[in-house]
Amino acid sequence: MAAIRTEGLTKRYGSRRRFPLPWREQPKGEDGPVVGIEDVSLTVEKGEIFGYLGPNGAGKTTTIRTLLGVISPSAGDAEVLGADVTDPAALRGAKARIGFLPSVMGFPEDVTGRRYLDHQARILGDERREELLELFDPPLDREIGEYSTGNRRMLGIVRAFMHDPDLVILDEPTAGLDPLKQSHFNAFVREEAASGTTVFFSSHVLGEVRQVCDRVGILRGGRLATVEPVDELLDRGGKRVRVRTRGDPGAVGVGLEGVVERTVHDREVQFTYGGEYQRLLDHLAGIEAIEDLEIAEPPLEDVFLHFYGEETETEHATTLPDTEVDA
Amino acid sequence: MPEIARFEARRRLKGSLYLAIGIAAFALLFTSFFPSVEQIDVDEYTESMPALFQELFNISAMGTIEGFLAVEIYQFVWVLLLPLYVAYLGAGVVAGDADADRLDVLLTLPISRSRLLAEKAASLAPVVLVPNLVVPPVVYAGVLALGESIDPIALLAVHALAVPFLLACGTVGVAVSVLVLDGDLARRGAIAVVFALYLLDSLSVVADRDWIGAVSPMRYYDPTEIMVDGEYNLVGVGALCLIAAVALAVAVVRFQRVDAP
Numbered sequence: 001m002a003a004i005r006t007e008g009l010t011k012r013y014g015s016r017r018r019f020p021l022p023w024r025e026q027p028k029g030e031d032g033p034v035v036g037i038e039d040v041s042l043t044v045e046k047g048e049i050f051g052y053l054g055p056n057g058a059g060k061t062t063t064i065r066t067l068l069g070v071i072s073p074s075a076g077d078a079e080v081l082g083a084d085v086t087d088p089a090a091l092r093g094a095k096a097r098i099g100f101l102p103s104v105m106g107f108p109e110d111v112t113g114r115r116y117l118d119h120q121a122r123i124l125g126d127e128r129r130e131e132l133l134e135l136f137d138p139p140l141d142r143e144i145g146e147y148s149t150g151n152r153r154m155l156g157i158v159r160a161f162m163h164d165p166d167l168v169i170l171d172e173p174t175a176g177l178d179p180l181k182q183s184h185f186n187a188f189v190r191e192e193a194a195s196g197t198t199v200f201f202s203s204h205v206l207g208e209v210r211q212v213c214d215r216v217g218i219l220r221g222g223r224l225a226t227v228e229p230v231d232e233l234l235d236r237g238g239k240r241v242r243v244r245t246r247g248d249p250g251a252v253g254v255g256l257e258g259v260v261e262r263t264v265h266d267r268e269v270q271f272t273y274g275g276e277y278q279r280l281l282d283h284l285a286g287i288e289a290i291e292d293l294e295i296a297e298p299p300l301e302d303v304f305l306h307f308y309g310e311e312t313e314t315e316h317a318t319t320l321p322d323t324e325v326d327a
Numbered sequence: 328m329p330e331i332a333r334f335e336a337r338r339r340l341k342g343s344l345y346l347a348i349g350i351a352a353f354a355l356l357f358t359s360f361f362p363s364v365e366q367i368d369v370d371e372y373t374e375s376m377p378a379l380f381q382e383l384f385n386i387s388a389m390g391t392i393e394g395f396l397a398v399e400i401y402q403f404v405w406v407l408l409l410p411l412y413v414a415y416l417g418a419g420v421v422a423g424d425a426d427a428d429r430l431d432v433l434l435t436l437p438i439s440r441s442r443l444l445a446e447k448a449a450s451l452a453p454v455v456l457v458p459n460l461v462v463p464p465v466v467y468a469g470v471l472a473l474g475e476s477i478d479p480i481a482l483l484a485v486h487a488l489a490v491p492f493l494l495a496c497g498t499v500g501v502a503v504s505v506l507v508l509d510g511d512l513a514r515r516g517a518i519a520v521v522f523a524l525y526l527l528d529s530l531s532v533v534a535d536r537d538w539i540g541a542v543s544p545m546r547y548y549d550p551t552e553i554m555v556d557g558e559y560n561l562v563g564v565g566a567l568c569l570i571a572a573v574a575l576a577v578a579v580v581r582f583q584r585v586d587a588p
Contacts, residue, residue, distance in 0.1 A: 068435045071586040088439065088583075096437035106428030110338060119334045123436050 001082055003167045003198035004044040004067060008076035011036035011062050035222045036062035039076065042217050042227055044200055046166075049193045051213030051230065052202040059222040060202040061103055064171050067200075068100060081167055096124070099165035103172040103202075105156045109145035113138050113155050117162070125163035132158045135184055149176035157185065167198045174208060186212045207297040238274035240298045245269075246289035256283045267291075272298055331433075331443065335450030339416075343453040346412075347461035350404055354462055357399045358469040361392055379533060392475045393554040396466065397485075401550030405489050410496035410521050410544070413454055417500025418517035419510060420447040425588050426510035434587055441579045448501045448575060455493040459486040478557070485553045488560075491567040492548035496521050498574040499544075505578040508588045544570055 013034040037059040044050040054060050065071045067080050069091045078085045083094035107116060117129065117140070133140070136154035138147060147155065153176045160168060170189075174182045189212055193199050203209050209216055210230055217227040226233075238260075243252045249269045253259045258275030273280055273295075284290065369390035373381055388394025421444065424430040433443060463486050470477045500517040507513040524543040531540035540546045547563030 065431065065587070068431075070431050070434045072584070092437050092439060095435055098435070100432070100435045102428070102431050104428045105432060106424070108338060108429070119330065122330045123438065 001046070002043045002079075003046050003048070004042070004050075004078075004080055004200060006043075006063075006067075006076065006078040007041050009040040009063070009066060009073055009078050010038050010075040011059075011066050011071060012038075012074045035059075037066070037219075038222045040219070040222075040224045041076075042224060044198060046198050047193055047196050048215065049189065049199040049201060049213045051209035051216040052200060052219065053204070053206065053209050053216050054202075054219035055204055058204075058219040060204075060219060061171055062222075063219070064102075064169055064200075064202060067169065068095070068098070096163075097166040099160035099163065099168040101156045101160040101168075101170045101173050103175065105152065107144040107147075107152065107155070110143060112141055112143055113147070113151075114140040116144060116155070117159065120159050121162065124159075127162075128164050129158065129162040132161055135188055136181070150178055150181065153177050154181070161192070165197065167200070168192070169200045171202045172204070173201065174203075182208075210297075238272045238298055239280075240270070240294075240296045241273050241280065242268065242270045242292075242294040242296075243284070243287070243290060244292040245287065246291050252287055253283075256280065329442075329446045329449070331438070332446035332449040332452075335447060336452050339450060339453045340457070343457035344461070346454070347458040350409075350458050351462050351465040353404065354396075354400050354466050355469045358396065358466060358473065360399075361395050361473060361475070364389065364395060388551055388555045391555065392470055392473075392477055393481060394551065396470075396477075397551040397554045400466075401485060401554070405485075405492075405550055406545055406548065407525060409458065409489075409493060410525070411518050413451060413493045413497040414500035414503075414517040414521040415514050416454055417448065417451055417497040418504040418507075418513040420444075420450070420501055420504050421582065422504040422508050422513040423510040425508055430587050440583050444501070444505070444579055444582050445575070448498055448578075451494075451497040451501075455490055455497065459489050459493075462486065478554075481554045481557060484559055485550050488548060488553060488564065491564050491571070492544055495544040495567040495570040495574070498571040498578070499524070502574040502578040505582045505585070508585065542570070 013036055040059075040063060042050075052060055052063065062071070066073050067078055067085055069085050069088065072086060080091065081094040081097055083090040085091055111119075117126065120126075121129065136157050138151040138154040138158070144152070144155070153173075157173065160170065168189075174185055177185060186208070189199055189201070193214075199212075201209070201213055210233075213230050215227060216230050216233050218225045218233070238258070241253070243249065245252065245267050247267070249264060249267050252269040253262045253271045253273075256273070256275070256279065258273050258279075259271045260274065262269065262271035280295075284293070373389075389398050421430065424433060434440070436443070438446075463482050467477065467479060467482055499520060500513075503517040503520055504513040507516055525545050528540035528543040528545035531537055531543075531546075544567055547560060547566045549560070552558045552560070
């Protein structure tokens with residue numbers, strides 16, 4: 001059984017009434033003007049780390065909130081741990097086995113971290129709390145109102161995992177964590193998946209997803225552009241290369257296969273490179289007087305622009321509605 | 328034990344205690360004014376007021392300590408201020424959580440929405456109970472210290488009957504909270520609604536149309552009647568429970584299928 005399965009999942013936001021009346025049905029938004037997500041079909045297998053990648057506003061959080069029954073879908077079906085998300089009673093049973101970390105998580109500010117975890121533990125359970133607190137160590141005896149962003153995040157991570165859930169849904173989990181904690185977290189997530197936990201991991205950072213995930217679904221403008229193994233995506237994603245020379249930079253990137261979007265500005269050249277590292281390095285070795293060099297992950301937007309393109313991207317969305325690509 | 332109600336109620340305990348101490352101090356201060364009021368010819372004072380005022384505020388009873396406390400403390404704090412405050416807090420239960428990005432986490436707990444809402448509403452208990460536990464002994468001691476006496480049963484009754492009354496006002500706040508799902512708007516709205524209900528009850532007196540105030544909780548809780556006349560309106564308690572039940576039912580029905588903001 002798949003941990004998560006959606007079929008044509010759609011959420012549109014209708015024109016919400018400012019003062020909704022209880023006896024009038026809230027417009028479900030079948031024809032609503034604002035699209036949250038449109039026709040998203042994906043399957044996440046048990047024990048898999050599924051990256052849900054997309055720029056801000058693409059619909060990642062909308063998908064997650066629909067999967068958890070926080071909002072109801074306008075169309076389509078979704079199942080989480082076998083429970084239909086529109087069946088509250090069934091979903092309630094599944095929720096006991098789900099860990100959730102929202103992208104922005106509010107806490108009761110006037111209680112200590114310890115009291116908050118005690119409280120959540122009485123509802124969810126906490127058999128793994130101590131073990132988690134060794135990896136993520138927010139100051140438990142201080143009031144949460146005094147916490148830094150990173151400490152709040154760690155408290156949220158402990159809460160999400162402490163009842164040893166079968167499925168963990170993480171919405172931008174590493175935002176606000178320092179780099180060391182981020183790599184702890186990534187290693188931890190990999191271990192969890194190795195021991196059978198399914199992880200649904202949303203992010204807008206390609207580099208983060210590549211370190212952690214097995215497969216990646218890319219969401220853009222509410223539509224699932226593609227689902228593929230993370231390696232294939234990275235091969236296609238290319239690198240962002242920036243070279244500054246002391247003299248004329250004219251030769252940089254010229255004649256090198258795999259270079260696109262090359263721009264020259266003063267003594268600086270920027271391009272996206274989709275070929276092999278060795279060939280790039282050989283090419284750069286032939287350039288004289290390089291002053292500065294940077295090779296980085298491309299921004300997510302560029303991945304779309306260069307390798308799906310505006311037009312082909314919509315085409316992908318229509319031709320690949322059932323991208324249940326098995327890794 | 329319902330964990331969410333327990334946790335949230337405990338968070339309200341300290342504030343409720345401070346509130347109760349403040350009200351107790353206020354009550355003591357007013358009680359200490361009684362000897363000077365006693366010297367006024369209340370009948371003459373009453374006659375000088377418009378008939379409507381006499382009826383609305385029951386001024387004629389002010390010559391006795393029971394009447395004085397009822398008019399100066401209970402009609403003001405218990406019939407107007409506390410209900411407004413309890414409704415304000417009630418309006419914050421779900422809408423306030425949504426504003427503070429806490430609602431998504433609450434909704435993903437393995438608890439049904441109706442139970443979540445009921446527990447949230449139940450967490451208003453300290454604000455309803457603590458003032459009614461702390462203030463009566465203080466008032467009683469204050470009255471004795473003045474050398475006056477008061478029927479302790481009447482004093483207990485005025486506080487006991489305040490519980491369903493405040494509960495009704497709190498659930499009206501909860502209903503507003505769920506209908507609006509915006510913390511600030513809900514809090515302001517709940518204060519407006521409860522104040523309007525208060526006015527509605529007054530209006531039915533002014534307009535001499537009994538039915539106008541029938542939905543108002545204030546109709547069913549009259550401290551002066553309880554303390555001065557010793558009338559305990561148990562039908563009123565039923566009406567208050569009904570108001571609370573209807574408000575909570577509206578909130579639950581709405582909350583069960585609404586998209587969290």
